[in-house]
Amino acid sequence: ETGVTQSPTHLIKTRGQQVTLRCSSQSGHNTVSWYQQALGQGPQFIFQYYREEENGRGNFPPRFSGLQFPNYSSELNVNALELDDSALYLCASSLGRGRPGYTFGSGTRLTVV
Amino acid sequence: GEDVEQSLFLSVREGDSSVINCTYTDSSSTYLYWYKQEPGAGLQLLTYIFSNMDMKQDQRLTVLLNKKDKHLSLRIADTQTGDSAIYFCAESGRGNTDKLIFGTGTRLQVFP
Numbered sequence: 047e048t049g050v051t052q053s054p055t056h057l058i059k060t061r062g063q064q065v066t067l068r069c070s071s072q073s074g075h076n077t078v079s080w081y082q083q084a085l086g087q088g089p090q091f092i093f094q095y096y097r098e099e100e101n102g103r104g105n106f107p108p109r110f111s112g113l114q115f116p117n118y119s120s121e122l123n124v125n126a127l128e129l130d131d132s133a134l135y136l137c138a139s140s141l142g143r144g145r146p147g148y149t150f151g152s153g154t155r156l157t158v159v
Numbered sequence: 160g161e162d163v164e165q166s167l168f169l170s171v172r173e174g175d176s177s178v179i180n181c182t183y184t185d186s187s188s189t190y191l192y193w194y195k196q197e198p199g200a201g202l203q204l205l206t207y208i209f210s211n212m213d214m215k216q217d218q219r220l221t222v223l224l225n226k227k228d229k230h231l232s233l234r235i236a237d238t239q240t241g242d243s244a245i246y247f248c249a250e251s252g253r254g255n256t257d258k259l260i261f262g263t264g265t266r267l268q269v270f271p
Contacts, residue, residue, distance in 0.1 A: 050201075079258065088163075088247055088261030089202070102258060136201055140257070146190045146209070148259060150202040 050151035052137050058157045059127050067122040067154045069137030075149070077101070077142050078120040080112060083134040083153070095120055096142065124156075132158045163250060165262040171269055177235040179265045181248035184229065188250035191224060192259065193233045196245045205233070205246075235267075243269045 051070045059065050071078055077096045081089035091104035095114035109125040118139070124131055134155050138148040163183045171177045183191070189210055194202040208215045208222045208231075215222045221234040231248055245266050249259040 052201075077257075081259075086263075088249075088263050089259070091258040091260070094258060104258065138202075138259075146207050146251075147192075147204055149204065150194075152201040 050137055050139050050149050052151035052154050054154060055152065056155045058159060061127055061129060061158055063127050064123065064125045065127060065156060067135050067156070069120045069122070069151060071118045071120070071139035072149045075139035075141055076118050077140045078114055078118065079138045079148065080120070080122045081136040081138065083136060085133070089136055092122070127158045129158050132156060163248060163260050163262040165248060165265045167263070167265065169265055169267050171238050171267070173238060173240060173269055173271050175238055177238045177242070177267055179233045179246050179267065181231040181262055182229055183231065183248070183250045185250060186226065186229065190251050191231050192249045192251070193222065194247045194249060196247065196264070202247065238269050240269045240271065243267055
């Protein structure tokens with residue numbers, strides 16, 4: 047059974063650029079959530095996808111968008127990058143709503159300069 | 160509000176017990192979780208407790224839940240240097256997303 051894998055592990059982008067982060071869910075998990083963890087903070091919920099549809103969104107602007115594919119893998123896209131977008135982006139998968147226990151990937155460390 | 164609060168630091172001697180505390184605000188939370196994060200790594204699920212339980216024990220870990228006071232604690236028995244990490248409590252079950260609301264994390268330092 048594979049866990050949650052994220053790519054790339056590290057990324058440096060320039061302010062104003064666009065970035066795509068990728069996540070492969072744990073086998074059998076149909077729900078994917080993305081979190082942003084700024085340095086020294088707890089993770090903040092960005093959005094969740096369930097069976098390829100957005101199923102809830104946190105307090106993030108529309109330039110944060112996502113996709114979930116039929117194999118339940120997922121992408122997080124961020125447009126018009128800002129310096130404050132520098133953070134660890136974590137993907138988490140689960141068996142579905144009401145089922146406990148999210149499995150997290152190791153994250154993508156994004157630095158915006 | 161959506162605040163989950165934790166103390167920032169805890170320092171214990173190797174072999175002693177550690178107790179990490181957390182308070183949350185939403186009494187409708189379904190599950191409460193403890194995650195561990197080592198430097199440069201993602202989050203590792205340690206344990207979780209369903210909101211209708213008072214206690215859960217899993218090897219060296221004991222979770223206590225006081226729903227009246229909205230207080231959650233994690234006790235680590237026989238703390239080892241490998242337990243040094245940041246520990247996050249989180250609640251879920253609000254709305255349709257089961258999104259996790261995390262605390263700011265407690266940095267546990269274990270010294271010999």
